[in-house]
Amino acid sequence: MNKFWKNNKQNIFIFGLPLVMAVFVFFLIIPQMKKINQKIEENQKIIADHESKEKKISEIETMRKQYALINENEKNIGMIFSADKIVEVIEKIEKIAQETNNEIVIEIDDKKNNASVKKTEKEEDAKVLQPALENYITIQIKLTGSYRNLVNFVNKVENFDYYADIFSIQATTDEPSNAVQINSRINPFVGGEANKEQLEEKKITNDQGERIIYSSLELVLYEN
Structure with missing residues (x-):
């Protein structure tokens, strides 16, 4: 063994060192570089999201003022x-x-x-109102679905073609009193009991077993 080592020591170093280096690079350096690049991309995404949110927040402040002024001057708006x-x-x-x-x-x-301001008390208010009148709409929405469905809906609405400012949101497990009721009249010819086709149990969970909730949202949409 010693003789083999003495005769081949130089060759072992020549071929073995690059192999060791390759293993070191492949199993240590490359994974670390991937992690670093991944963290850089994540940080860049966080920064971009933060800048986008800051921009939206600054715009929402103007939008809120517009919305308040529109409510105050709705009689003078077409x-x-x-x-x-x-x-x-x-x-x-x-x-x-x-x-x-x-x-x-x-x-x-x-x-x-209701697309022009006929008259406002303050010229400054008119300047804020005028751009809002070109791209503003208020909507009331009633949703029936699970809490997860509601969250997904809100997330999508906040990221679609219009800036969405949700001014109020309410959710309850109680079905609204004005909801359409299932027809469950009793057939007098079936012993005074409703059959399966005439009476359906009111569902309190969806097909995934999640509790059904009834939500009301009021939102203002501004065109980008």
């Missing part, structure tokens, strides 16, 4: 969104509801969505 654009917005929101497994009812407040 129609804002065209009928075609309102239909487009409704279709997009209905599609989001479908994608997030929610049943939806949309109400448009025509009094608030």
Whole structure:
């Protein structure tokens, strides 16, 4: 063995050292570089998200002021969104509801969505109002689905084609009193008891076993 080592020591170093280096690079250096690059990408994404959120927050402050002024001056405001654009917005929101497994009812407040300021008390208010009138719409939404469905819906609405500012959101497990009730009239010819086709139990969970909740949202949409 000693003789073999003496005769081949130089060759072992020549061929073995690069092999050791390759193993070191492959198993230690490359994974560490991948982790570093991944962390850099994550940090860049966090920074980009933070900048985007800061921009949206600064814009939302202006939007909130616009919304408050529109409410104060709604009597002096005409129609804002065209009928075609309102239909487009409704279709997009209905599609989001479908994608997030929610049943939806949309109400448009025509009094608030009423495209020019006839008269305002302050010139400064008019400057804030005028750009809002070109891209503003307020919507009331009623959703039926699970809590997870609601969260998914809100996330998608906040990231679609319009800036969405949700002013109020309420959720309850109690079915609204004005909801459409299932027809469960008793057939007098079946011994006074409703059969399966005539009476269905009110569902309190969805197909995934999640509790069904009834949510109401009021949101203002601003076109980008």
